[in-house]
Structures are given as structure tokens and as C-alpha cells.
Amino acid sequence: MNRPKVQKYVKPKHIDDYPVGPQFTAGFLAETNAGWRTFRPIIDKNLCINCLRCYIVCPDGVIFKSENKVDVDYDYCKGCGVCAHECPVNAIKMVKEELL
Amino acid sequence: MNNTDIKRITPKNITDKEFFYGHKACAGCGGSLAVRLALKVLGERTFAVLPAGCMSAVGFIYPQMAFVNNAIISTFPGAASMASGISVGARALGLKDYKTVVFAGDGGTADIGIQALSGAIDRNEDIIYVCYDNEAYMNTGIQKSGLTPYGTKTTTTPAGKNIHGAQTFKKNLFEIMAAHEIAYAATASVGYPQDYIDKINKAKHTKGTSFIHVYATCPTGWGIPTEIAIQIAKEAVDSGLFYLAEYQNRNFKLNKNPKSFFPVKDYLLKQSRFKHLTDNDIKIIEQQRDEKWEYMRKHWN
Numbered sequence: 001m002n003r004p005k006v007q008k009y010v011k012p013k014h015i016d017d018y019p020v021g022p023q024f025t026a027g028f029l030a031e032t033n034a035g036w037r038t039f040r041p042i043i044d045k046n047l048c049i050n051c052l053r054c055y056i057v058c059p060d061g062v063i064f065k066s067e068n069k070v071d072v073d074y075d076y077c078k079g080c081g082v083c084a085h086e087c088p089v090n091a092i093k094m095v096k097e098e099l100l
Numbered sequence: 101m102n103n104t105d106i107k108r109i110t111p112k113n114i115t116d117k118e119f120f121y122g123h124k125a126c127a128g129c130g131g132s133l134a135v136r137l138a139l140k141v142l143g144e145r146t147f148a149v150l151p152a153g154c155m156s157a158v159g160f161i162y163p164q165m166a167f168v169n170n171a172i173i174s175t176f177p178g179a180a181s182m183a184s185g186i187s188v189g190a191r192a193l194g195l196k197d198y199k200t201v202v203f204a205g206d207g208g209t210a211d212i213g214i215q216a217l218s219g220a221i222d223r224n225e226d227i228i229y230v231c232y233d234n235e236a237y238m239n240t241g242i243q244k245s246g247l248t249p250y251g252t253k254t255t256t257t258p259a260g261k262n263i264h265g266a267q268t269f270k271k272n273l274f275e276i277m278a279a280h281e282i283a284y285a286a287t288a289s290v291g292y293p294q295d296y297i298d299k300i301n302k303a304k305h306t307k308g309t310s311f312i313h314v315y316a317t318c319p320t321g322w323g324i325p326t327e328i329a330i331q332i333a334k335e336a337v338d339s340g341l342f343y344l345a346e347y348q349n350r351n352f353k354l355n356k357n358p359k360s361f362f363p364v365k366d367y368l369l370k371q372s373r374f375k376h377l378t379d380n381d382i383k384i385i386e387q388q389r390d391e392k393w394e395y396m397r398k399h400w401n
């Protein structure tokens with residue numbers, strides 16, 4: 001697996017259900033970050049030249065390589081807009097969530 | 101090891117795996133990009149140590165664990181000591197092919213953690229220390245640190261009628277580290293991600309202590325729109341207010357020596373932390389920059 005996915009968090013009922021350390025296991029994500037987003041990046045795959053600029057500069061690592069283009073994990077994209085701003089060919093548009 | 105002996109890591113061949121994922125950093129956070137890229141270069145067999153600061157705060161929110169590799173929070177002043185202990189402890193257990201890295205803020209490095217860091221470099225511990233510099237104590241609500249530049253408005257250096265923000269200049273952190281005759285030291289910026297990747301890769305292949313000072317945008321603390329987070333970190337370098345350099349084998353090297361600078365004013369006035377600066381304040385900042393560059397051009401390379 002290249003990136004962790006959201007998992008169901010079951011609240012511990014017994015002391016034995018708690019993790020040994022202060023945290024759950026590496027990559028344990030109990031919720032998504034999608035609710036933070038006001039604008040959603042939409043990639044036009046016809047315009048994308050696969051330069052991977054957006055992939056490298058994404059602070060959340062939510063852009064991934066897919067069939068010689070890039071795609072977005074919308075569960076964890078916060079909508080910062082860095083990808084759209086940095087894209088050299090304007091292949092990414094930021095669209096307001098409620099308009100989608 | 102020479103630069104040329106190391107296989108270059110590029111966007112094409114870098115691992116598809118993410119090791120810092122689902123974290124709660126603000127949108128557009130440069131510090132989180134610095135952590136993400138470094139871990140992609142260093143790989144899964146890396147122990148990460150994070151003192152108090154945004155990157156520990158956003159990565160370990162119980163029950164969430166945004167690090168996919170081994171990671172632990174240290175005391176605020178003790179990140180370099182904890183990393184030292186992990187590095188030698190793992191060796192004593194017979195572990196091979198692993199790295200130990202610290203991700204600490206500017207406050208956690210230039211002020212609070214500097215003693216432990218100095219000790220680790222003195223002992224030449226086999227660790228990589230990354231200082232992500234967002235130029236203030238951000239996690240506690242923007243207080244001035246030793247790396248906050250002149251004129252910055254923070255909650256402890258407000259912009260008043262008489263005093264226009266911070267009255268001190270950035271501490272010379274990179275040269276302080278180099279003065280230890282450290283195995284490898286470099287400055288970088290999230291605005292130049294390939295250069296940063298190259299330097300982390302070099303640190304990965306350096307035996308002994310490496311130190312990387314990476315300029316990392318904080319949209320929340322700087323008062324900028326999130327989408328220009330990378331652009332502004334590039335402009336900091338292009339305007340000469342931050343520089344890209346390396347130190348190794350008693351030699352300093354400037355990686356970028358521009359003939360002309362991007363206008364300082366255009367860089368500063370995009371950010372609400374500098375909005376109050378007068379032309380005279382900006383002149384002081386430019387003057388200090390020019391003195392620094394005169395020194396670097398004369399003595400480095």
C-alpha cells in the first residue's frame with residue numbers, strides 16, 4: 001500500500017484494547033481531512049503533461065501517479081491549491097465544493 | 101562520498117510510498133512538505149524524532165498516527181539527544197541499513213535544542229537533523245524565535261508606531277553548525293524541492309552528523325494565501341533573503357549565486373507579517389542582505 005487509508009476507530013473498552021505506546025500503529029488514520037476543503041482540484045488529463053510538479057510540491061502527498069498522469073486522493077486533499085498554482089500548463093482547476 | 105557517486109532521486113524515480121500522510125497541518129504548510137519529501141528520500145527504515153512543534157502536533161493526534169515509519173516525540177530541547185540514543189541503540193541491537201532523522205522547528209533548533217544538537221555534532225552521531233524554518237514558534241501562536249527575521253510582526257514583536265516588529269536579524273544557524281566542522285551541512289528551501297531532495301539524499305549517504313536548514317512556508321503565521329506557499333519560498337531565495345549553500349570538508353559552497361535579485365519589497369509585502377514595513381525598514385533589510393552576500397561571494401566557493 002502506497003498511502004494509508006481511513007480505518008474504523010473502535011473506542012477501547014478494556015485496558016487491553018489500548019495501544020502499548022501513546023499512539024496507535026504507524027499509519028493509523030481514524031478520520032479523513034476532506035471536510036477541510038473549500039475548493040477541489042480537478043485535473044484535466046488532456047492537458048496534463050505528466051511533469052509531476054504537483055506530485056512533488058503537494059504538502060499532503062495526496063497526488064499520485066496514475067497511468068502516466070496524476071490523480072488525487074480526495075479523502076486527504078485539503079484544497080490548498082498549491083498544485084493548481086504550480087502546474088506549468090494550468091491543467092488543474094480549483095472548483096468550489098458546493099458547485100460540484 | 102562524492103556527489104556523483106549517489107544515484108539521483110527525481111520525481112520520476114522517487115518511491116510512490118508516502119510516510120507522512122493524513123496529518124493535520126494547515127493547508128499549504130511548507131513544514132509538512134519538508135517532512136514528507138525527506139521521508140520519501142530516506143525510506144521506511146527511518147526512525148524520526150520530533151520535538152514539540154507543529155510537525156509533532158499535527159502528526160500524533162491520538163488515535164491518529166500520521167507517520168508510516170517509526171516516529172517518536174522528544175522533549176523540546178532533547179531531539180538531538182534522543183536521536184543520538186536511537187541511532188547508537190539500534191546499532192547496539194545489531195540493526196543494519198537504517199537512518200535516524202530529526203524534524204525540528206526553528207525555535208526547537210536555533211534556540212531551545214541547540215545545546216543537544218551541538219553535543220550530537222561534537223560526538224559526530226550518525227544522524228540527520230532537519231530544521232524546518234518557518235521563522236517563528238508557530239504551534240503556540242507565532243512568537244519570535246532566533247530565526248525570525250528583522251521587521252517580522254509576531255505576537256511577541258508587534259508592529260507598533262515606534263517599533264516595527266522584530267528588531268533582530270536571523271541567527272547565523274548554518275554557519276554555527278558548520279563551525280563544528282560537521283560532516284555535512286546545507287541550507288534549502290521548499291521553493292526548490294529538487295535541490296532539497298538532492299541535499300537530503302547527500303545527507304543520507306554521509307557518515308556522521310548532517311544538518312539541513314530548510315526554509316518552510318507557514319501560510320497561517322505569515323499571512324499569505326495557501327496556494328502561493330511554494331512560490332513564496334522560492335522568492336525568499338530569489339530575493340537573496342535566504343540562500344542555498346553547502347558545507348563539507350571545511351569548504352563552503354554557494355549553490356545559487358544570482359546576478360540580480362527578485363525585488364525584496366515584492367516578496368515582503370505579499371505577507372501580512374511584513375505589511376507594516378516602511379521604505380526605510382526595507383532599506384535596512386536590503387542593506388543587511390547585501391552585506392551578507394558580499395561576505396559569502398568573497399569567502400565561499
Ligand SMILES: Cc1ncc(C[n+]2csc(CCOP(=O)(O)OP(=O)(O)O)c2C)c(N)n1
Pocket residue numbers: 131152153154155176177204205206207208209234236237238239240245
Ligand atoms: C519545554 C517546553 N517549552 C515550551 C513548550 C511549548 N511549545 C510547544 S510547540 C512550541 C513552538 C515550537 O516552535 P518551533 O520549534 O519553531 O516549531 P513550529 O511550531 O514553528 O513548527 C512551543 C513553545 C513545550 N512543549 N515544551
Ligand code: SF4
Pocket residue numbers: 124125126127128129130131132154158234238239317318319320321
Ligand atoms: S501553523 Fe504553520 S507550521 Fe504549523 S501546521 Fe500550520 S502552516 Fe504548518
Ligand SMILES: [Mg+2]
Pocket residue numbers: 205206207232233234235236237238
Ligand atoms: Mg517555527
